[in-house]
Amino acid sequence: MRVFVAGATGVLGRRIVQRFAAHGHPVVGLVRSEDGEKAVRSAGGEPRRASLFDVKALTEAARGSDVVVHAATAIPTKIRTTAKDWATNDRIRREGTRALTAAAGNVGAGTYLQQSVVWAVRGPEGKPFDEDAPPSGDPILASSLDGERIALDAGREHGFRAGVLRLGGFYSADGWHTRILGESLSRGRPVIVEQGDAVWSLIHSDDAASSFVAAAEKPTTGVWHVVDDQPVAMSEYLTAMAARLSTRSPRHMRRWLARLFLGRYTADLLTSSFPSGNDRFRAAFSWRPSFPTYAEGLDEIVAAWRAEGFPERRG
Numbered sequence: 001m002r003v004f005v006a007g008a009t010g011v012l013g014r015r016i017v018q019r020f021a022a023h024g025h026p027v028v029g030l031v032r033s034e035d036g037e038k039a040v041r042s043a044g045g046e047p048r049r050a051s052l053f054d055v056k057a058l059t060e061a062a063r064g065s066d067v068v069v070h071a072a073t074a075i076p077t078k079i080r081t082t083a084k085d086w087a088t089n090d091r092i093r094r095e096g097t098r099a100l101t102a103a104a105g106n107v108g109a110g111t112y113l114q115q116s117v118v119w120a121v122r123g124p125e126g127k128p129f130d131e132d133a134p135p136s137g138d139p140i141l142a143s144s145l146d147g148e149r150i151a152l153d154a155g156r157e158h159g160f161r162a163g164v165l166r167l168g169g170f171y172s173a174d175g176w177h178t179r180i181l182g183e184s185l186s187r188g189r190p191v192i193v194e195q196g197d198a199v200w201s202l203i204h205s206d207d208a209a210s211s212f213v214a215a216a217e218k219p220t221t222g223v224w225h226v227v228d229d230q231p232v233a234m235s236e237y238l239t240a241m242a243a244r245l246s247t248r249s250p251r252h253m254r255r256w257l258a259r260l261f262l263g264r265y266t267a268d269l270l271t272s273s274f275p276s277g278n279d280r281f282r283a284a285f286s287w288r289p290s291f292p293t294y295a296e297g298l299d300e301i302v303a304a305w306r307a308e309g310f311p312e313r314r315g
Contacts, residue, residue: 002289003027003216004065004109006052006100007072009036010046011175012115012167015209016071017043024214030061030072041145052096058103067111067216068104070151072096077176082264085139093143097150105158106131111219113212114151116166118225119274120144126199126273127188128231131166131223148223161219163213168191168227168276171297172205173304179311182302185242186311188289190253195264196235204300206292214285224281229292231275237294243313244302 003020006031007013020027021044025164029040037047050057052072052145062068097114104112122136123129135145148164155162171178184191184251203211203226211226238250258267281287291297 001025001039002064003069004030004062005065005069005071006030006047006096007070007078007115008043009039009048009179010071010073012170012205012208013071014039014043014070015205016212017045019209019213020216021045023217024217028061028065030058052092053099054158055099055102055106058099059106062103062109063229064106065104065107065109067113068100069109069113069115069212069216070097070100070107070147071115071212072113075177079180079266080261081265082263083140090143090169090230093147094150097147098154100155100164101151101158102121104160109160111153111216111218112155112160112162113215114147114162115162116144116148116164118166118168118227118276119269119272120148120166122272122274126275128275128277130276131225138268147190152221155221160176161221163215163219163221164223165215165281166223166225167208168201168203168225169274170203170205170208170293173203175302178301181238181241181307182245183311185238185245185247185250188248188251190251191238192235192250192252193258193267194252194255194271196233196238196250196252198233198234199275200234200237201225201274201276202237202294202297203227203232203284204297207289207291210290211281211285211287213289218285222284224284225276226281227276227278228289228294228297229278230294232294234270235250239299240295241302243299243303244298257272
C-alpha cells in the first residue's frame with residue numbers, strides 16, 4: 001500500500017516514514033523546505049512539497065495513496081506558553097484536518113489516520129479512564145477533539161476508514177520536551193511541581209510510530225489510546241531519569257511558583273493525571289509496545305544521550 005504522511009519531518013513523522021518504509025510500503029512525505037526533503041529521503045520516503053491548508057496541492061501530492069496519515073503538529077518548543085503560542089497548532093488540527101481529509105477523499109484513499117492526545121479526555125479526579133471518557137475541558141485541547149470529529153465525519157462522508165490514535169505523553173532522545181527535562185535535571189533546576197504525584201500514561205516515540213503502521217495494515221474506523229503498559233507518577237519518572245543521568249535528585253517547586261515561572265498550562269499539565277490503558281488498541285491490532293514501561297524507554301534514551309554527550313556535564 002502507498003502511504004502519504006503529513007508532518008513527515010517531525011519527531012514522530014520521521015519515525016512513521018521509517019516504519020512504513022521498513023515494512024515495504026512506499027511512503028510520500030509532505031515537506032516545506034529543502035531540509036525537509038533531505039529528512040524524508042533519509043527516512044526512506046519520497047518528499048513532496050505542498051501546503052497543509054491547500055486542498056488542491058495536497059490532492060496532487062497524495063495522488064495514488066491508499067493511506068493518509070495526519071501527524072502534523074506545531075507544539076510550542078518553550079516552557080511558558082499562552083493561547084497565542086498554540087494558534088498554529090490549533091489551525092493544523094482544524095483547518096489542516098479539513099484539507100487533508102478532503103484530499104484523502106479526492107484521491108480515493110481507503111484509510112485515514114489522525115494523531116491526537118490521550119489527555120484531551122480525562123477521568124474524574126485523576127482516576128483511570130478509557131476512550132469513552134468525556135472531554136478534559138481545557139480550551140487548549142479543544143482543537144484536538146475538533147480534529148478527531150472532523151476526521152470521523154469526513155470518513156463517513158467520503159467512505160474511507162478513519163482511525164484516531166490518541167497518543168500518551170510521548171518521549172524520545174530527540175524530543176524537545178524530553179531533552180529539556182534532561183537538561184534541567186543536569187543544571188539542578190526544579191522539575192517536579194508539588195509532590196509530583198500526577199500520574200501519566202507515556203509512549204515512546206518509536207512505539208507511537210509503530211502504532212500507525214499496525215493501524216494501517218489492519219484498517220478500521222475508531223478511536224484508540226496508544227500508551228505503554230504502565231502509567232507512572234511524574235516523581236518516579238523524573239527520579240529515574242536523574243538516576244540514569246547521575247545527577248542530584250529532582251528538585252520540587254510549589255504550584256503557585258510553577259504558575260509564575262512556567263505559566264498556567266505547563267504548571268497545570270505537570271500536576272494533572274491522565275492514566276489510561278492500551279487494551280483496546282492491543283486487542284484490535286495485535287500491537288505490543290517495544291518499550292512496555294518508562295524504565296526501558298529511559299534506558300534507551302539516556303544511552304543515546306550519552307553517545308552524543310548530552311546533557312553537558314556540569315562541574
